[in-house]
Amino acid sequence: MDLWYTEKQTENFGITAKITRTYVDEQTDFQHLAMIDTNEWGRMLVLDGMVMTTVRDEFVYHEMVAHPALVTHPDPKRVLVVGGGDGGVIREVLKHPKVEKAVLVEIDGKVIEYSKKYLPEIAGELDNPRVEVIVDDGYMHIAKQKGAYDVIMVDSTEPVGPAVELFSKGFYQGIFEALKEDGIFVAQTDNPWFKSDLIRSVNRDVKEIFPIVRVYCANIPTYPSGLWTFTMGSKKHDPLAVNEASIPEMDTKYYTPRLHKAAFALPKFVEDLVK
């Protein structure tokens, strides 16, 4: 029997992938969670009907959340990841030897549990001694922190379900206060083809809080439109001022020192959204 998983990325468009096995298909306390095997992308984590990560293309998203900010900050000792229970961003964060402590705050413990069990190539570093895993509401955690982190990364789902408040101005203000005086934050901010209003409003909000705001893109084939944006807010350090020659070659499959500044060169229609 041919089984296909189809995600309607919009009301009128979607992707469809042949699947060979379903491991998890359940409602957690926060969202619907599925873990399936696909022929094209390998094992896939799906939350509320949206592809979160696949074994084949996960490197793009996880590298591009982690490295631009960590390369921009000269001394990122303490890093917070909000969301990201699959552990992929944490794995990339740990590639930076200056990071002494990486804290993960994920609201849904089931994402962590199933990722450790079914996605060991992604979640494998969650037990690293430099990592602290906290199962809690990211918004509430941020609100309690003052000047605590060098870098904060928001690895949330799209702004539906538990992630809605992670796209609010109050959250970005909380992040500003949770950062040290030269702190940097970065968030995944969806795609410009179907979510241009979201990108525009997030950009406006972040610009009212952070003196330096930059947007960059990466290609993620299993995400809607394949073109993903990330918004960076920084108190002091500008990612465009980084000297390419000073960026270390890391064990990556997408990010390179040569790609660092290039990722911030936006297609015109995206540039126009965040002017």
Place this chain on the structure above:
Amino acid sequence: MDLWYTEKQTENFGITAKITRTYVDEQTDFQHLAMIDTNEWGRMLVLDGMVMTTVRDEFVYHEMVAHPALVTHPDPKRVLVVGGGDGGVIREVLKHPKVEKAVLVEIDGKVIEYSKKYLPEIAGELDNPRVEVIVDDGYMHIAKQKGAYDVIMVDSTEPVGPAVELFSKGFYQGIFEALKEDGIFVAQTDNPWFKSDLIRSVNRDVKEIFPIVRVYCANIPTYPSGLWTFTMGSKKHDPLAVNEASIPEMDTKYYTPRLHKAAFALPKFVEDLVK
């Protein structure tokens, strides 16, 4: 009744789009041709079951075929487009005032006919007096030209059906000879997620013929994986040596002077394919 067009981009993965109307669904002398209206992407041209262009996202592909090469060549008077019967590349080529003559050689007259009828926003410049349209085999046309063109663009379908020979080394050798002594050519060379072998072999072939070979990418949401590569072969002028400040601002939605060099900064896994 809900009608959906599904393209299996690989055996195990595809895209699906809700459609509202079918205008053409026929076998031409060369390929199957469909013209349909979709809710998400507007009108769509489909050849042999592969999305060729849509009204909503066509600008990415057409701009990114045309502008990088035309900006690199200091005086592109005579330009040849092989394939591209929808006229989108021609429209972009004409944005460069130095172009005196743009020749289109399309093997399938039906693509031109239906594009003029159903895609006027794309095909509208095919009747421009600076344009000559020839319905002929691109491979044979190239073989007859010697030192005739400043820039040659290959806007073909994927290497199936009539386009197979447009990915052969003999064709690239013919292009080299059809170009003037400082000529440049560019070809769409598919996507690195599903067609890495093709990109690798094209790159190897072109490097054996042209002294300067560069690969760049763009995001095209309705093409497989969303990440598209273009391969440029040049006799003299290097696209990476272009001074950004000298690039004119044009009426574009994707390409910008700021994006010119950035497009050549490749994801690591693509860089590795064309090393």
